[in-house]
Amino acid sequence: MAEGDDYLSGVLHLLGQWIGRDSLDDYLSYLNYLLWVFTPLAIVFILPLFILLFLYLSILFLHVYKRKNELREAYSNNVWDGARKTLATLWDGHGTIWHGYEIHGLEKIPEKGPALIVYYHGAIPVDYYYFLANVIIHKGRTCHSVADHFLFKIPGFKLLLEVFSVMHGPQGECVRALREGHLLGLSPGGLREALFSDETYPLLWGKRRGFAQVAIDAEAPIIPMFTQNIRESFRYLGTWKLSRWVYERFRLPLVLLYGGFPVKFRTYLGDPIPYDPNLSAAELAEKVQQAVRSLIDQHQPIPGNILRALLERFYRRPKKE
Missing domain, CATH: 1.10.1220 (Arc Repressor Mutant)
Structure with missing residues (x-):
């Protein structure tokens, strides 16, 4: 020495x-x-990698589980039930520890039968992962999901998407899932909303009505959903005109992610919007958008603030009258 x-x-x-x-x-x-x-500065750019690491650890677990059949006899319905329940428990624990995650209105998710869950898309929809975990744990159901084509191009994600019934969203496949009695979750804003929405929480749905037509064709209710402070956990740098042009032209997210802040998360489920044969797809889409917007207005201070969202881990704001 x-x-x-x-x-x-x-x-x-x-x-x-x-x-x-x-x-x-x-x-x-x-x-x-x-x-x-x-x-x-380095920390805020490194923290998002932990979510990616957690996803790949989930995938690694699934591959090990696929090769090992010792747990298969413990579950009567499906060989993947045990894996889903195990990962749901891990993700629920992550949400509880890192974000003090709460979910309000879970009783509005039916015990059986179809429902279309429509939600606001954060920069990274970690709140939706926690929601899926709670549905598995407390409802004993697997919620099918619609994801952007980009997710299917990420190396190693194929098994994870298959086990959790994620699809890229052809209307026929969505209608089939609902008609078979499954839950289905989607965000009409999709990756565009993830990349280019901001702390003022605008809904970037454009004129998308396909999700409404899916609900009409399947005669399924729609349940609106929003998570408080989802924009304060992760944000993007580089949402300038060039990034928008590259995305619209090539569907590539040319942005830089930062964050991973342990802000308070509260997911709110609104009242179900029942099937109404007298509503057109355009009218239903507008009604759902207003319902999600109402949840944002009721539960999210605008503009969002990272420090305030962090303090909410220790102090809850008085509810709006």
Whole structure:
């Protein structure tokens, strides 16, 4: 150890003689300053990688589970039931510890039969993962999901998407899932809303009505859903005109993700909108959009604020009258 210290001291002495002792001290002081400045910045860009890591750990678990059949006898319905329940427990624990996750209105999810859950899409929809986990744990049901084509192109995700019944969303497949009595979750804003919505929580649905037509064709109710502070956990840099053009032209998310802040999450489920044969797809889509917008207006301070959302882990705001 002493030899190592002597060597380092010798190197610093030679370096000091070469560039001057005062210059060396200034240089080391400057390096220390840069480290102090950039460490917090590095952290906010590294934290999102932990969600990706957690997803890949989930995939790794599924691959191990697929190869090992010891647990198969423990579950009577499906060989993947045990895996889904195990991962649901892990994701629910992650939500509870990191975000103090709460869900309000879970009783509005039917015990059996179809329902279409329509939600606001955050930068990363981790709230939707926690919602799926709660449905599995408390309702004993697997909610099918519609995801952007981009998700199916991520290496290694195929098994995870298959086990949790994720589809890329042809209307016929969605209608079939509902007619078979499944729950189905989707966000009409999709990846566009994830990338280009902001802390003012605009709904970027455009004129999308396909989800409404799916509900009409399947004669299924629609349940609106929103999670408070979802935009304060993760945000994107680079949502400028070039990024928007690249996305619209090539469907590529040319943005930089940061965050992973442990803000308070509360998911709210609105009253179900029952099937009404007298409503057109356009009218139903407008009605659902108003329902989601109402949940945002009721539960989300605008504009969103990261510090306030962090403080809500310890102090709950008085409810709006």
